[in-house]
Amino acid sequence: MISTAPVKQTAVLVSVIDKRQNEDQAFEYLDELEFLASTLNIKTKYKFYQKLEKPDIRTFVGKGKLEEIQTAVKAEEIDIVIFDDDLSPSQLRNLEKEFKVKIYDRSLLILDIFLKRARTAQAKTQVELARNEYLLPRLTRMWTHLERQRGGTGTRGGAGEKEIETDRRMIRNQINVLKKKLEKIEKQRETQRKRRENQVRVALVGYTNVGKSTIMRLLTKADVLAEDKLFATVDSTVRKIAIHNIPFLLSDTVGFIRKLPHNLIESFKSTLDEVREADILVHVVDVSHPSFEEHMKVVDETLAELNAKDKPTLIVFNKIDQYRDHLEHWEEEEHGEDESRPVSLEYLKNSYMNKENTSAVFISAVNKENIEEMRDKLFELVKDRYLEIYPNFLIPDYYYGKYEE
Ligand SMILES: Nc1nc2c(ncn2[C@@H]2O[C@H](COP(=O)(O)OP(=O)(O)OP(=O)(O)O)[C@@H](O)[C@H]2O)c(=O)[nH]1
């Protein structure tokens, strides 16, 4: 009997941290990488990290570490070795020679997740383009993969330069075709966008898996996919909604992450236009995540790259239910003296809500806690923009000042 159930592939993860980072951060990064891998149904068996000033030019990690990893790969019959950084084409080749299994780097992992998740023609084309551009300089490696799959090393004399050149040409053609296709789709979207010119536009932004789609669903009652997986949303979704009779467009967007592949940002430019062209941003944060502040920084940096940093922003600290749970667990566990107690929710609220020029709210989207407050704060921002577009619009008095001192 032959089983047709997909066999879960196994992996070991490898990251390099420099002297400024501590062990906790190394584990954090590896946990995130494990989560990314699990999104592709890859099971992590071991995690390795090494402290280095810079990754090794030839093999990413040093010789000793390489041997350590090799032992694990052989003992456990591992299918894939995943690196938490981007590998150069030559590093890829060297590592493949060393381990003789599939090698992934962070970019390829994220690209494959996007490929799996993309739904619309536009998103699919964007990811395919980014993936081809990523593969082009690394084609030798891909070719050797094909060779091995055919089971024919030696019989054909290995990957010939001629075959590689043919493949390269094929990929270059493909890239041109995809670019033309994208241009056409973008022209259509352009007319769509023009039609939206006189409307207030709000974009949900944030690190991946923070709850953007859950909040979108809450506000629009639309059937938006929300999952405990990274990059559940790759396409952007736009819905028209209203708060206190003021209409606006709300869009759910692709989540950001540390070291998002540059090719991906490039080819997702038009999807990210949703963010760039928004009047108002709702920055969603998973406050229960131990690195939420680092995540906020990554989001701010990505927004700066998109020239979208200075828009009126509501910061939504989500998952306060989970934050409370973590605090409770912390109390129950034993801790060393050097471990500092996580701050209370009250403390966090005080430090963030008193900042000048920022509007913030603490909610639980799943337990529907403080949702009205979030709606009212969003309304304050939407209303200001709406009155810029329609200066003669009269807003009934009772909507004003609900949360003002
Ligand atoms: N405990 C808790 N979980 C939440 C809350 N809000 C969302 N989640 C969960 O967090 C996970 C991710 O939610 P999504 O809404 O898919 O997050 P997202 O930001 O859209 O994620 P991507 O599209 O992958 O970037 C899901 O399992 C949600 O059920 C919350 O308030 N509390």
Ligand SMILES: [Mg+2]
């Ligand atoms: Mg989502």
